[in-house]
Amino acid sequence: MTPRLDMIGLVVSDMAASLAFYRRLGLDIPAEADGEPHVEAVLPGGIRIGFDTEDVVRSFDPSWSRPSGDSRRDLAFLCDSPGEVDASYAELTEAGHTGHLKPWDAFWGQRYAVVLDPDGCGVSLFAAAAPAA
16 A cells, blocks of 8 residues: 555644635635634545644644744645736735735746745745747
8 A cells, every 4th residue: 555645734823814815715614614723625636735723733742843934835826827826916915915926927837926824834826827929
C-alpha cells in the first residue's frame, strides 16, 4: 500500500478570520464552523483542507510554536481568466487582506497575484494569460 495525499492542514490563529478569507475564494464552509477548533472541507477531487487552531495543535504537540519569518507554504487558486485574477485580488485586498504581489503577467504565461491570508501565508491567484493580440 502506498500512502496518498488526503488532506492539507493549516494552523490558524483566528478560525473565523481564516474561514472568512477562504470562503471568499470559494470554499464551502458553513458559518457555524467559525467557533470550532477543527474544521474540514472537501475540495473538488476529494482532497480535504483542514484548519486547526494553534491551541488544538499545542494539545497534541506541546513543543509547537508559531513559525516566524517568511511562509513556507503557499496555496494556489486557479481562476477562470486573467480578469478573475484581478477581480479576486481586488475583492480580497478591498476586504482588508494584505496584497503581496499585485496582478501581473508572469513570464511563464500566467496572470499571477499573491494575497496573504490572516496568518500571513501566501495565497496565489492564477490563470492562463490572455493570448497575445
